[in-house]
Amino acid sequence: MKWKLIGEIPKIDKMILPVIPHTHWNDFFMGIIIRNVIDEKINFVGKKEIFGPLTGWFFEIMGGTSVERNSKSNTVNSIVEIFKTRRVFRLALSPEGTRKKVKDWKTGFYHIAKLANVPICLVSFDYGKKQIVFHKLFYTTNNMKKDMSFLKGQFKGVVGRIPKYSWVYEDNFN
Secondary structure: OOOEEEOOOOOOOEEEEEEEOOOOOHHHHHHHHHHHHHOOOOEEEEEHHHHOOOOHHHHHHOOEEEEOOOOOOOHHHHHHHHHHHOOOEEEEEOOOOOOOOOOOOOOHHHHHHHHHOOOEOOEEEEOOOOEEEEOOOEOOOOOHHHHHHHHHHOOOOOOOOOHHHOOOOOOOOO
């Protein structure tokens, strides 16, 4: 596919891998391909409804775990519990929360990392440069504003598969 892999996934058992930008359903399959190329187990979570009798087995084989996502459940705490009960859990997710254009990220991944005491390894799917970048591990501090500004700054100029939906860095935290 003529893509370059830059950096490498840290050899640790637990971490969060925010993958940005997420602009197309194909990003999931790109993630599966990359996971197989680097030969590492990487997990994801999905709403309980997609883990039904017809598709659940497929998503579980792919590394998925179902979570309850409704107004009565606390998804952050549910995922923190998964981290506590598993020996190995490397959670890939999209902070944008959708494939459409967004102005800001959802912060659940940050709260999960903090509460589960696991590091963050940012991952860029840059279709513009045809490269996948595994950034250096990042550990949350007691300054979410500063942390989020740093994390978001790592994605300046990164282009998604559908460029018009790509998240654009704006330093809203200073």
